[in-house]
Amino acid sequence: MSIIINFKKTKKMKTKIIKLEWKEKTDINKISVGIWLKEGYCGSY
Amino acid sequence: MWEMDYKLIKKELSIYDKFVFNGNIKFHKYKNVWLAVSIETANWIVLKSLFQKRILILFINGKNIDFVLKKISNEKEHSEFIELLSIICSRNFGYINKIKHTKNIKKEKKISCCLTTSCNLRCKHCYMSAGNELKNELKFEEWKNILDQFKEENGTHVTFTGGEPLMKTFFLDLVKYAYDLGFHVAILSNGTLLDEYKISFLSRYIDKIQISIDGFDARSNYITRGNMDFDKIVNAVISFSNKGVITYVATTFTFENLNNKTSIEYEKLVNYINSKCNNKVIFRLTKKMLKGRYINYSEKENEKYNNKILKIENKINPNSFYINFIRDHNKNVVTDNCGFGGVEILSNGNIYFCNRFSDLECYGNIRKNKLKYFIEKGEEINKKTSCDNIEPCKKCDFKYICGGGCRIDDFNFNGKLKNFKKEILQTTCNSKIKNKLKESMIKSFEYYYKF
Numbered sequence: 159m160s161i162i163i164n165f166k167k168t169k170k171m172k173t174k175i176i177k178l179e180w181k182e183k184t185d186i187n188k189i190s191v192g193i194w195l196k197e198g199y200c201g202s203y
Numbered sequence: 204m205w206e207m208d209y210k211l212i213k214k215e216l217s218i219y220d221k222f223v224f225n226g227n228i229k230f231h232k233y234k235n236v237w238l239a240v241s242i243e244t245a246n247w248i249v250l251k252s253l254f255q256k257r258i259l260i261l262f263i264n265g266k267n268i269d270f271v272l273k274k275i276s277n278e279k280e281h282s283e284f285i286e287l288l289s290i291i292c293s294r295n296f297g298y299i300n301k302i303k304h305t306k307n308i309k310k311e312k313k314i315s316c317c318l319t320t321s322c323n324l325r326c327k328h329c330y331m332s333a334g335n336e337l338k339n340e341l342k343f344e345e346w347k348n349i350l351d352q353f354k355e356e357n358g359t360h361v362t363f364t365g366g367e368p369l370m371k372t373f374f375l376d377l378v379k380y381a382y383d384l385g386f387h388v389a390i391l392s393n394g395t396l397l398d399e400y401k402i403s404f405l406s407r408y409i410d411k412i413q414i415s416i417d418g419f420d421a422r423s424n425y426i427t428r429g430n431m432d433f434d435k436i437v438n439a440v441i442s443f444s445n446k447g448v449i450t451y452v453a454t455t456f457t458f459e460n461l462n463n464k465t466s467i468e469y470e471k472l473v474n475y476i477n478s479k480c481n482n483k484v485i486f487r488l489t490k491k492m493l494k495g496r497y498i499n500y501s502e503k504e505n506e507k508y509n510n511k512i513l514k515i516e517n518k519i520n521p522n523s524f525y526i527n528f529i530r531d532h533n534k535n536v537v538t539d540n541c542g543f544g545g546v547e548i549l550s551n552g553n554i555y556f557c558n559r560f561s562d563l564e565c566y567g568n569i570r571k572n573k574l575k576y577f578i579e580k581g582e583e584i585n586k587k588t589s590c591d592n593i594e595p596c597k598k599c600d601f602k603y604i605c606g607g608g609c610r611i612d613d614f615n616f617n618g619k620l621k622n623f624k625k626e627i628l629q630t631t632c633n634s635k636i637k638n639k640l641k642e643s644m645i646k647s648f649e650y651y652y653k654f
Contacts, residue, residue, distance in 0.1 A: 180653060180654045
């Protein structure tokens with residue numbers, strides 16, 4: 159997590175915008191386990 | 204510094220923003236975290252503290268960010284607060300100042316067409332025992348008529364399967380016909396009857412292909428399929444992928460070709476194919492053996508089988524389960540059924556609502572009724588067996604995330620729903636399964652997102 163705004167600064171300067179940052183995985187998986195009777199996954203858990 | 208396999212997401216919020224939550228939010232404490240589940244939108248987030256839970260409740264009660272900021276008294280709380288905002292935004296768990304519709308089910312309207320039970324192979328595990336064609340199989344003109352009817356019903360996706368669909372001389376023409384009607388076309392094939400011309404032709408008209416390779420090399424594949432065309436099939440996979448078709452390799456091992464080296468050898472096959480392809484091929488491993496031509500594993504044998512398959516998956520990517528889990532659960536998309544009720548047309552025109560044909564009763568024949576009749580019947584059955592209408596799922600907070608499991612294996616009617624009078628019960632759900640689901644939700648979330 160990256161905190162862009164400073165806590166004290168927020169209080170004193172009344173910052174009105176909160177900037178958020180996070181990360182998400184990008185890798186494409188090569189393998190999947192399931193029951194493949196159709197062209198997609200059959201069954202859900 | 205960000206790791207290479209993560210992308211950085213940025214978002215700005217105003218302190219006057221409010222979140223709108225479209226589903227009822229329920230909290231479940233599991234081990235040292237809180238799962239917040241939005242029931243109707245099948246969404247969830249993972250909270251690491253009671254403080255984050257309290258803040259989320261303030262947002263649920265309509266308080267804006269500014270109101271909550273004023274309640275914060277130290278840096279630690281502030282840090283957890285910012286993290287919570289990111290968590291909510293990452294999963295679209297709440298929307299900023301706007302309402303989205305609540306029950307968002309996948310809009311695809313599909314039919315599956317088993318063009319023939321004829322097959323040039325005699326695989327030991329084939330759940331259809333495919334080989335010879337049925338008497339009175341549907342002809343080209345009849346299939347075209349079915350597709351025309353499906354178009355009138357606003358159908359979107361058509362899958363052609365068999366047997367081996369390439370056994371039918373009209374197959375290529377039928378694929379083009381489906382494409383020309385505007386359908387997304389997928390095909391399932393054993394790959395042995397493909398040549399460069401057919402691959403080039405089909406690549407123009409299909410979105411997806413699933414090709415079966417039941418081993419890691421020619422000998423291993425031969426043990427199950429009795430066919431030595433391994434290299435030819437591998438090359439077909441590579442060709443389709445490089446022509447822009449979404450390509451899957453479906454592999455069903457048997458105990459006969461599963462050994463200590465399987466994980467390593469299968470990984471080599473996966474890496475070899477992907478090294479030759481510009482687009483990644485997805486490998487699909489069968490986790491449970493259905494009753495087939497010469498194979499009928501007991502429950503205990505299937506458990507052992509499943510463990511062996513999971514070892515292969517784990518060797519190729521230890522995190523594969525979590526990646527698949529979070530990607531199979533699109534944000535705010537509801538899964539209320541396994542797919543039971545989808546129209547499956549057997550080659551003689553018989554209609555089933557899942558393609559485990561041997562486990563089901565036939566609901567009629569396409570030569571006697573219009574496709575519209577069966578689509579409506581299927582939708583009715585899909586609704587009757589949806590999580591909203593079955594015990595104990597209908598009262599479960601996780602119903603739209605879980606989907607309820609296989610309607611044939613996990614229910615008291617075993618897929619034979621025609622004239623079924625009893626209340627429909629999910630028979631396999633228990634605390635162990637629920638806890639496994641919670642673990643999957645938490646671990647996949649923690650693996651996929653970094654805050």
